[in-house]
Amino acid sequence: MNIFELFNTNSPENLVIKVFLMVSSILYLIVAVVLYRQTQVMARTITFEQNWIVIAVSFAQVILALILILIAFFIV
DSSP states (O other): OOHHHHHHSOOHHHHHHHHHHHHHHHHHHHHHHHHHHHHHHHHHHSOOTTHHHHHHHHHHHHHHHHHHHHHHHHHO
């Protein structure tokens, strides 16, 4: 049995797993957005040449969190 067959069954245990995965993904998105906002404030407070790298990495984390939610929503 592969991973996709596990999620295609409609048992109550799988529903609990699916809900947990969705809630966890949404919480991770919230944390990523807060981290992005904090990074922006830090970049305005402490200026250095590579500010854009730090902001880009934190923005990439938000994008990855959104992709994770989409994957969890459509696979689950």
